[in-house]
Amino acid sequence: MKEFLIIDIGGTNLKIFTARTDGEKIKTKKSVFSSREISTPDRLTSFFKKHIYQDIAAIVVGLPGEFDYKKGKIIVSPNLPRLNGFKLIDSIKKFFNGPIFVENDVNLMGEGEIEKGYGKKFSNFILVAVGTGLGGAIIINGEVVKGAKGNAGEIGHILIQPDGELCGCGRRGCLEAYASGSGVSKTYNRLTGKEKISAEAIAERARNGEKAAIEAFETLGKYLGWGTANLVNTLEPQAVIFTGGLIHAWDLFYMKLKSAFKERAFTTQGRKTPFHKSRLKKPQFWGGIHLLKKEGIIPS
Numbered sequence: 001m002k003e004f005l006i007i008d009i010g011g012t013n014l015k016i017f018t019a020r021t022d023g024e025k026i027k028t029k030k031s032v033f034s035s036r037e038i039s040t041p042d043r044l045t046s047f048f049k050k051h052i053y054q055d056i057a058a059i060v061v062g063l064p065g066e067f068d069y070k071k072g073k074i075i076v077s078p079n080l081p082r083l084n085g086f087k088l089i090d091s092i093k094k095f096f097n098g099p100i101f102v103e104n105d106v107n108l109m110g111e112g113e114i115e116k117g118y119g120k121k122f123s124n125f126i127l128v129a130v131g132t133g134l135g136g137a138i139i140i141n142g143e144v145v146k147g148a149k150g151n152a153g154e155i156g157h158i159l160i161q162p163d164g165e166l167c168g169c170g171r172r173g174c175l176e177a178y179a180s181g182s183g184v185s186k187t188y189n190r191l192t193g194k195e196k197i198s199a200e201a202i203a204e205r206a207r208n209g210e211k212a213a214i215e216a217f218e219t220l221g222k223y224l225g226w227g228t229a230n231l232v233n234t235l236e237p238q239a240v241i242f243t244g245g246l247i248h249a250w251d252l253f254y255m256k257l258k259s260a261f262k263e264r265a266f267t268t269q270g271r272k273t274p275f276h277k278s279r280l281k282k283p284q285f286w287g288g289i290h291l292l293k294k295e296g297i298i299p300s
Helices: 041-051 088-093 105-116 181-192 199-207 211-235 245-264 283-294
Strands: 002-009 013-022 025-034 058-063 066-068 073-076 100-104 125-130 134-140 239-243 275-277
Touching: 002 105, 002 283, 013 283, 025 283, 041 088, 058 088, 058 105, 058 283, 073 088, 088 100, 100 105, 100 283, 105 125, 105 134, 105 239, 105 283, 125 211, 125 245, 134 211, 181 199, 181 211, 181 245, 199 211, 199 245, 211 239, 211 245, 239 245, 245 275
Parallel strands: 002 058, 058 100, 125 239, 239 275
Antiparallel strands: 002 013, 013 025, 066 073, 125 134
16 A cells, blocks of 8 residues: 655645555545645745655645746745745655655646546636635646746736736736735725735625625626636637635626626637536645656556
């Protein structure tokens, strides 16, 4: 029986999956930690020391932001800025000598859709992850598009509103500044003057009929629809799959998302592109499994 670690580092939480394979059966255990626990290089290194052990057959790490795959270090992580420049691979190698695979966190979700989700039906699709930030994965001919240096698919930083809201990346007007959990909080703050209200709390207020909360989620839907139309106009996928932590509020923004998308989609066929809400509860885990299968570490 082999054992693998699949670590998903998110802007709000870190999830660590311990997977064991016995023939064709895969068993898993998930642990969840606050990202505050790994928000600095020293904290993340201590986390690795506590949770990584030599009996593991391989490690997969899903990571937000920009990564230097050649040097094995984080370049920019907008939602975890104190990790910028952190030599991730060197840190893990202090405690582990086996194979290490690093993948963008949303690309890992895209791999998960290919392995176990709606992506099994489509060879060309776009995955949009609406969470603390906004991420994307582009799948063409059954493969995740990586780009020249491995960092393609950063749809959250498409310019959607010149000189607009400040994004976590330091620029203004990014799609993520509107169509994300942090974007909902910013919109709600602008409408009410109330700061430090989480997207989850705003969702509850919206369901209780508060107008500003409803408008905050409709604003998310509008901008997400416009951004999705830009992607469909460019790539003409078979489908768009939505995932991420904010999908629990799907009912609060879906109708606005769809109407805004149809306003901006260019072709008649493009406007008919199907949208799916991901059915996967553990997309990062299944993405790690798919990656390990592609690498020949787990039998396909």
